[in-house]
Amino acid sequence: MVEAVLIDLFSLPANLQNIQGLLRNMLETIDKCSSIPAPFVYVMCYQNQGSDKDSEQESLLPPLRDFQNLKKKLEVVCGLTAAGALYTIKQRLDEKDLSVIKVILPPLRKDLMKVYIYHLFTAVYQFEFEDLQVASDCENLQISEPQSEGQRLPTQDVALIQREIQMYLESLPSLKGELTILRSFLIPGEIFLHGFTTRTGGISYIPTLSSCNLFSSSKRRDPQVVVKENLRRLASVAGFNPEAFHRVKIDHANAVFIMGKTEPDSYDGIVTDQKGVTIAAPGADCIPVLFADPVRKVCGAAHSGWKGTLLGVSMATVNAMVSEYGCNVKDILVVLGPSVGPCCYKLPHESAKEFYRIDPKCVRLIDSACPYIDIRKATRILLESGGILPENIQDDSVIDQSQNITFCTACHPDKFYSHFRDGTNFGTQMGFISIKD
Structure with a gap:
């Protein structure tokens, strides 16, 4: 009708x-x-x-x-x-x-x-x-x-x-304030350009997508041209070339694209040693994870939802940096971006048990029908088990909370998008990184 x-x-x-x-x-x-x-x-x-x-x-x-x-x-x-x-x-x-x-x-x-x-x-x-x-x-x-x-x-x-x-x-004027980028103290700024976006400073006007939505799909009302304009504004503020920009093609799994080789149809991790190329991973509760090796000058990005976390997408990205570019695992820095925290995120009991097997500390109220899950802690544990030094991982456990950028997306509707909070017509932020020329 x-x-x-x-x-x-x-x-x-x-x-x-x-x-x-x-x-x-x-x-x-x-x-x-x-x-x-x-x-x-x-x-x-x-x-x-x-x-x-x-x-x-x-x-x-x-x-x-x-x-x-x-x-x-x-x-x-x-x-x-x-x-x-x-x-x-x-x-x-x-x-x-x-x-x-x-x-x-x-x-x-x-x-x-x-x-x-x-x-x-x-x-x-x-x-x-x-x-x-x-x-x-x-x-x-x-x-x-x-x-x-x-x-x-x-x-x-x-x-x-x-x-x-x-x-x-x-x-068009920017909505909801200026475009804001969160940066990690762990990644050296003289070698890498990086950041995590928030939801302000773009032109997306639909409430759950407003305003710097960075992902378009056939199920949402934000067209690709609006997302492209939001990306252009982000690139202008951050200082990267939007025409040399590559984001992962999400499959909620653990495939990794080695830039320069044949690109898979879908992948949740991407690594490169090419200068001036910006790589990115989206997130709207799932963790955008950034990787940087300042010795070999290699970087990576990964999208880690609960499925990808269980499948080890973060360590798969680390392993790709080691095998393809000769990185030493002890040199690799890893930063977990804004994502849904254990304060808000629940999974059905059967899925929660998989996180409990990684470490009981990853699950709260394990005996309930839908326990609370800490996908960040699970990611840290798997990274440390793979050889990443504890001090080379930045997440919400950082001692100085003024340096924390791993905020809970569901708890901060003014700063971040959240699928868990907003439903199917949700917006998307991302983490991005590149090697400076």
């Missing part, structure tokens, strides 16, 4: 009086033909350069006076660019949690609109299209099913749309 109607009048001159007649006729048609009594209706128009957006929107309201039921759910959105107008409409849809949208537009606009939608939306949304045939006088119109699929846009036109979207997103 259609939840919203988007009328694309962006290619028509919004200041013409006769567009009001067009809009009136269109709303009558929607009112008569809609499968729901009063869908949310958004009218997308071009805003003339230098004009007042509110006055242009107000000029289109007279035709709506007779449609009180629609008027309450109708909004005219004017923009200097189609990207800006459509992104504003996306915000309105997200505020109301709407996902099924019917788009009524001139046939010649359809292929353009599909490119905008591809970049600004995700698979969460469903779009239907209807053709809007407009006579030269802008008064007569006909709404009909699409007659045929259009031709694919030329590559240069797609590139122009992508650039328009990018420029619009770059112009």
